Amino acid sequence: MLKHKKDKINKLSNNLKIIKKIEQVRGKNNKNWMDLYRIAFRYAPDESVKITKKILEQDIKISEFVKKLR
Numbered sequence: 523m524l525k526h527k528k529d530k531i532n533k534l535s536n537n538l539k540i541i542k543k544i545e546q547v548r549g550k551n552n553k554n555w556m557d558l559y560r561i562a563f564r565y566a567p568d569e570s571v572k573i574t575k576k577i578l579e580q581d582i583k584i585s586e587f588v589k590k591l592r
Contacts (some may be wrong), residue, residue: 551580
């Protein structure tokens, strides 16, 4: 019974750490989105493609963290 409770606490702690990492990556990604909007509104499609790639890289990181949640 005690081991089960410890396992549950460990899972919760691990999930909270992963969520914190997601939050950090999302913060960076939100900035990338705002940069993309600024560039797009200035009609610079070539630069927009570069920022879109950065956004996708951050989205991949988020997906990897989410996969670790149990």
